[in-house]
Amino acid sequence: MDKPAFASRAVHGCQGHDPHTGALSFPIYQTSTYVNAEDDWPYCYSRVQNPTREELEKTVALLEEGDYGFAFASGLAAVLAVFSLTKAGDHVLISDDVYGGTYRLIEQIWRRYNIDFTYVDMGDLDAVKAAFRPETVMVFIETPTNPMMKVADIAAVSALAGEAASRPLVVVDNTFLTPYYQRPLTLGADIVLHSATKFLAGHHDTTAGLIVTKGDALAESMRLFLKTEGTGLAPFDSWLTLRGIKTLPLRMDKHQANAVAAAEFLQNHPKVEKVYFVGLPEHPGYAVSQKQASGFGGMLSFSLKSSAGAEKVLRGGDMILFAESLGGVETLITYPMTQTHASIPKDVRDKMGITDRLLRLSVGIEDTGDILRDLEKMLALAGD
Numbered sequence: 222m223d224k225p226a227f228a229s230r231a232v233h234g235c236q237g238h239d240p241h242t243g244a245l246s247f248p249i250y251q252t253s254t255y256v257n258a259e260d261d262w263p264y265c266y267s268r269v270q271n272p273t274r275e276e277l278e279k280t281v282a283l284l285e286e287g288d289y290g291f292a293f294a295s296g297l298a299a300v301l302a303v304f305s306l307t308k309a310g311d312h313v314l315i316s317d318d319v320y321g322g323t324y325r326l327i328e329q330i331w332r333r334y335n336i337d338f339t340y341v342d343m344g345d346l347d348a349v350k351a352a353f354r355p356e357t358v359m360v361f362i363e364t365p366t367n368p369m370m371k372v373a374d375i376a377a378v379s380a381l382a383g384e385a386a387s388r389p390l391v392v393v394d395n396t397f398l399t400p401y402y403q404r405p406l407t408l409g410a411d412i413v414l415h416s417a418t419k420f421l422a423g424h425h426d427t428t429a430g431l432i433v434t435k436g437d438a439l440a441e442s443m444r445l446f447l448k449t450e451g452t453g454l455a456p457f458d459s460w461l462t463l464r465g466i467k468t469l470p471l472r473m474d475k476h477q478a479n480a481v482a483a484a485e486f487l488q489n490h491p492k493v494e495k496v497y498f499v500g501l502p503e504h505p506g507y508a509v510s511q512k513q514a515s516g517f518g519g520m521l522s523f524s525l526k527s528s529a530g531a532e533k534v535l536r537g538g539d540m541i542l543f544a545e546s547l548g549g550v551e552t553l554i555t556y557p558m559t560q561t562h563a564s565i566p567k568d569v570r571d572k573m574g575i576t577d578r579l580l581r582l583s584v585g586i587e588d589t590g591d592i593l594r595d596l597e598k599m600l601a602l603a604g605d
């Protein structure tokens with residue numbers, strides 16, 4: 222058989238079933254240690270490796286078209302592993318509206334170790350080029366960004382990194398689009414990472430992080446960080462993530478179809494000022510997105526004309542829930558200013574457009590009409 226298509230790889234995983242018993246659902250190997258039956262036995266201790274985690278790691282490597290996968294206890298544990306590649310004196314370029322938790326990891330922890338970070342608009346290639354220094358070892362891209370949905374050209378930024386004297390590694394946080402829509406390693410990136418908590422696991426029932434690398438050297442480093450920092454994903458959560466991945470293509474298509482409908486509805490609503498959704502042809506990142514990704518995903522943000530009533534809108538849904546997080550089957554509405562981006566100082570937030578009028582939707586896979594009706598009901602509570 223030719224290489225199976227993405228949907229088949231998502232369903233069948235790496236081994237798919239248990240080679241020892243034939244169990245069709247890959248088992249949850251709930252163990253901390255292993256009897257060493259032979260010399261060179263592949264498993265010794267579950268912090269180091271566990272078969273359920275290994276199946277997930279190999280599955281995500283297949284989906285991202287990379288060489289090696291690594292599964293962490295959360296997306297931020299994966300970001301921590303990536304930052305662990307740096308040492309004192311190094312410099313990192315990073316997207317300017319990066320995920321709030323990544324920002325906090327940089328500002329409150331990583332800066333203590335004398336590593337410098339510069340926030341840049343990754344969509345502005347001149348700004349990226351101007352920001353390189355001799356000690357720049359990494360370019361960390363989020364695309365599309367959260368919550369402003371800015372798009373970076375992964376191939377173009379990777380090419381700039383390839384020309385820079387210090388040959389920085391290119392890392393892409395691919396949480397929003399998943400490998401179903403975007404595969405950064407095929408566009409020139411060296412490392413791709415995920416909060417698998419979101420679309421990959423997909424059901425708001427676990428937290429997980431994933432990394433996929435190219436080449437043996439980076440894999441050695443990741444293996445060292447994972448086993449030494451003790452950040453590996455537990456067997457049950459590995460199984461939940463594997464189970465979620467089986468339906469990833471179906472879910473993403475429905476998330477996206479509903480997001481397109483919601484974006485068009487919001488655009489025409491009198492209380493909405495602006496809609497930020499990559500799938501709208503007037504979005505500044507639309508063309509780049511069409512070039513590098515096969516879809517736009519299920520995330521959008523929108524600003525209200527007035528901040529009056531914003532709190533009522535958030536809690537006004539019958540079905541749409543006011544909660545942090547994204548990427549699960551349920552539609553969630555978030556207030557970035559007080560939730561995901563609360564740790565970012567107000568002046569920085571204002572500059573980014575994260576105001577008291579900005580709301581973010583993670584569009585779920587419910588009935589399209591029900592989502593639009595609930596949005597209508599919620600927006601009736603907004604001020605003029």
Ligand SMILES: *Cc1c(COP(=O)(O)O)cnc(C)c1O
Binds near residue numbers: 295298363
């Ligand atoms: C949620 C998120 C993270 C952090 O992942 P956790 O699983 O919450 O630790 C990182 N990047 C992006 C884009 C996210 O949405």
